Amino acid sequence: MIFPEFVGGVHLPPLVPYIALAGTIGFILMILPGLIWIERVVIALMQDRSGPNRVGPRGLLQSTADVVKLFFKEDMSPKSADIKIYYLAPFLTVLCAFSAGGVLPLQTLTFHLANGDFQTVPLTVGDVNIGVLYILAVSSLQVYGVVLAGWASNNKYSLLGGLRGSAQLISYELSMGLAILCVVLFSGTCQLNKIVDAQSGAPFGLPLPEIFNGSIFSWFWLGTGIIPVVIYTIAMIAETNRAPFDLPEAESELIAGFHTEYSSMKFAMFFTGEYVSMLVVSGLNAALFWGGPLPPLNIIPFTLIPGFVWFITKVMGGIFFYTWLRATYPRLRYDALMHLGWKRMLPLGLVWLFLLAVVSLGRSPAKSADNVPEKPVTATQQVQTLPNAVAHR
Amino acid sequence: MITTSHFLVLSAILFTTGVVGVLVKRNPIVIFMCVELMLNAANLSFIALGRHFGQVNGQMYVIFALAVAAAEVSVGLGIIVAIFRAKETINVDEINLMKS
Amino acid sequence: MVTVIAFWVLAILSVVASIAMVVTKNPVRSALALVGTFLCVAALYILLSAQFIAAVQVIVYAGAIMVLFLFVIMLLNLGSPGALRERGSLQPVIATGMGICFLIALLLSGSLIKLRLPAGARPEVYEPLGTVRGIGINLFDPKQPWLFPFEATSILLLVAVVGAIIMAKRKV
Secondary structure, eight states, X not given: OEEESEETTEXXXXXXXXXXXXXXXXXXXXXXXXXXXXXXXXXXXXXXXXOSOSSSGGGTXXXXXXXXXHHHSOOOOOTTSOHHHHHHHHHHHHHHHXXXXXXXXXXXXXXXXXXXXXXXXXXXXXXXXXXXXXHHHHHHHTHHHHHHHHHHTTOHHHHHHHHHHHHHHHHHXXXXXXXXXHHHHHHOOSOHHHHHHHTSSOGGXXXXXXXXXXXXXXXXXXXXXXHHHHHHHHHHHHHXXXXXXXXXXXXXXXXXXXXXXXXXXXXXXXXXXXXXXXXXXXXXXXXXXXXXXXXXXXXXXXXXXXXXXXXXXXXXXXXXXXXXXXXXXXXXXHHHHHIIIIIIIHHHHHHHHHHHHHHHHHSOGGGSTTOOSOOOOOHHHHHHHOTXXXXXX | OOXXXXXXXXXXXXXXXXXXXXXXXXXXXXXXXXXXXXXXXXXXXXHHHHHHHTOSHHHHHHHHHHHHHHHHHHHHHHHHHHHHHHHXXXXXXXXXXXXX | OHHHHHHHHXXXXXXXXXXXXXXXXXXXXXXXXXXXXXXXHHXXXXXXXXXXXXXXXXXXXXXXXXXXXXXXXXXXXXXXXXXXXXXOSSHHHHHHHHHHHHHHHHHHTOTTTOOXXXXXXXXXXXXXXXXXXXXXXHHTOTTSTTHHHHHHHHHHHHHHHHHHHHHHOSOO
């Protein structure tokens, strides 16, 4: 789709990040009740029961009723809690979850400039060149919500949940990072929009018809050899504390884990944070491994649909996968969780990263998306012009 | 106008805070944290001076400092846990194993 | 202008957080204050156009090292403020005084303030050096002295992992 540069005298391209900001936050907030409804209905279908069917048609207003209930519940806090940190923890959770969504590549808008040229602007809040690292950094901060909630509640179940949460999140972040590194290795950039661009070529560089350009076969789930996407998907479920990795809030062992002592809106904020981070890691999955806003085949009915619709469809696929796993698998034992993370996924990820590095040595470097004419600046050149920089005081 | 000197003075203040913390605190975990703060202050001045001279050296030193800090913390906290298991305390005034 | 405001806000926040870390008696609050300082310093790195280092600072320091600290604090259950009594003594006063003297001496020496730019320095080429690409090109350039220390660091980390396991485990 091509948009004109000026509409009613308003210069559009600089406005794109703000549109993306409003769109992302609005979309997330509007989809949340629907998401909870979808999850409950899907689980009910899988377990052959009715699910929500009382409030509104087909139970559609059930989440709204839940939100109203949470608003009006009494806001309690334990007497012996560390009250400042106790209030800080849910805010941290929501803040980190929302701010991680800022670099997701929703779509690329093309503007028709007045002088006849075309300008492409990514529909992203902040299209930073360390996009992948930014998401890793913010999601590594997310552990503080869990740990501080567990510690500040002054409750042994909460403390155990917080301890479990911190160990689990640190362990699985390593595997997650390795899987992401495989993609960064092949695309040659950390910028998410360029990673999407790197998936828009022909599959494996083979001379295939145009229909396969940027198709489902050229995305990185296949391009990096399936192992990274499996590792990433397992790690992303563990990172968001969802079943079957919901050890920090295992209700049969720890009551409700780290948020045992939280009620009312504070509990609702933990809940929101959990669902938002599910959306964000599913979005990262879609962008890294499933082509982001690219259509599955490069033919006419698919390419007419705008990119953000494809992106949201892929994110919803991730959410469905979450629900599916939750309805299917029992919770892991704690030692089995650590065993899977450290002794299975981490060595596998390391070996696979090594193999991919060997493979990418054989590929021509011209394919990397970051090969813009920008001149590589090395410090040796400067040292020559600056002979006594260190000695000079 | 923010010059390199601003960053260097800030780094000096942070470093001094870390030094005072190491001298004052009795909890080895907090002493460790103060050491980390000192390392961070040094990193800040490395990067500020790197930009001042237009060189990449400052950032390289910081990368290595980060790796060394991570290694140091993992071993140090392991030692603290081991001491706690043996002595049931980690107050630095009461840990004088060598003196008996 | 934005840079100036951002610098002062971040500088004041980081100093306040670091002082709070030293002053507070509760180790968990100390750790939190230190995380705040680390985040401020990471933002200062972005002001210095070292984006990669800023991201790594958050990932390594705030995301890994400080979580390890919190984990150990909670494991040893030193959360209650009375667990480590501070002895009433002159030591904190003397230490603070010496620290302030040290800071004043540092500032009076003028080595921080009177920085001169050497003749050949080009701060403008610094901009692309801070990206992932700039760091990577320089770090893995065989003509520069960083490749060997980088490999040596990996051995250091491996030794640290083994050492930490042996230290913390009851029976190896």
